[in-house]
Amino acid sequence: MSVELRDSMCFGCSPQNPIGLKLKFIHDGDICRSYFTGSREHEGWPGIMHGGLLTTLLDEVMAQWLYERDIMAMTVEINVKFSKPVPIGQQFAVEGKQESKKGRLIVLEGQVLLSDGTVATKATAKFIQVKNSI
Numbered sequence: 001m002s003v004e005l006r007d008s009m010c011f012g013c014s015p016q017n018p019i020g021l022k023l024k025f026i027h028d029g030d031i032c033r034s035y036f037t038g039s040r041e042h043e044g045w046p047g048i049m050h051g052g053l054l055t056t057l058l059d060e061v062m063a064q065w066l067y068e069r070d071i072m073a074m075t076v077e078i079n080v081k082f083s084k085p086v087p088i089g090q091q092f093a094v095e096g097k098q099e100s101k102k103g104r105l106i107v108l109e110g111q112v113l114l115s116d117g118t119v120a121t122k123a124t125a126k127f128i129q130v131k132n133s134i
């Protein structure tokens with residue numbers, strides 16, 4: 001791999017990106033999980049998390065599921081279903097796991113869970129495996 005994690009300015013996970021989300025990840029069996037609490041800077045509708053940012057969070061946990069397993073892959077497609085609003089100021093969980101793998105095409109699923117366990121958002125994303133030289 002020519003790009004090391006320590007050099008990354010990844011908007012989702014880099015600790016050194018001043019405007020990034022600075023996400024941390026827990027790998028729990030076949031699930032990658034992160035926790036996030038939105039603030040006013042993350043809202044779309046007043047008091048509600050911006051859907052584009054939820055998509056970013058979902059993309060990131062799914063990408064990290066792969067990265068943890070040394071699979072270098074890029075998102076080529078993502079479909080997101082927003083079922084319930086995600087309130088600002090309340091911690092929620094974001095989870096990702098693999099659904100299938102066929103050749104270079106890897107399909108992952110993600111979800112946003114509110115603190116009471118309600119699934120607020122669901123995602124399916126396709127990743128294509130690339131050479132370890134991004």
Ligand SMILES: CCCCC/C=C\C/C=C\C/C=C\C/C=C\CCCC(=O)SCCNC(=O)CCNC(=O)[C@H](O)C(C)(C)COP(=O)(O)OP(=O)(O)OC[C@H]1O[C@@H](n2cnc3c(N)ncnc32)[C@H](O)[C@@H]1OP(=O)(O)O
Binds near residue numbers: 003060075077
């Ligand atoms: C993962 C990170 C790696 C880097 C790690 C480095 C340091 C660590 C840093 C951070 C921590 C790591 C992870 C966090 C990083 C990011 C998180 C967010 C993820 C992203 O933010 S990521 C950015 C957005 N993303 C892009 O910027 C992709 C743009 N894209 C491309 O650059 C090309 O697309 C490429 C190179 C991916 C593939 O190009 P290519 O030329 O190699 O391959 P080709 O097009 O031939 O496709 C091959 C086969 O996949 C089939 N195929 C293609 N697309 C399909 C689809 N949608 N559905 C079904 N099948 C599909 C074809 O049909 C063919 O199938 P077949 O082989 O059977 O013909």
